[in-house]
Amino acid sequence: MILLRNLAFVARFTTVDLAHQLRRDLERGVFSKQTLGLIGVAIAVAVFALGQGEWSVAVLSLLLAGFFTYGPARADRRWRDDRRVP
Numbered sequence: 311m312i313l314l315r316n317l318a319f320v321a322r323f324t325t326v327d328l329a330h331q332l333r334r335d336l337e338r339g340v341f342s343k344q345t346l347g348l349i350g351v352a353i354a355v356a357v358f359a360l361g362q363g364e365w366s367v368a369v370l371s372l373l374l375a376g377f378f379t380y381g382p383a384r385a386d387r388r389w390r391d392d393r394r395v396p
Contacts, residue, residue: 332379340386349375 332349335341341349352375359368
């Protein structure tokens, strides 16, 4: 029971942190609303697939969401690093 409670806490913390980071990136213009919508749909599909016991679909959906998150965020980070004055 304690293990389940700890897992739920970690999942909730991760979700809140991810939502905060994505909102901050949206405000900075890193992502478009369409990209965030696609990420949200991919995460929702993953949650639904996990509920149905379809692990492979859930993993693929999370990888898709990660791909759409990581690519623009990495490009934005490189762009900001290039603009820094030493």
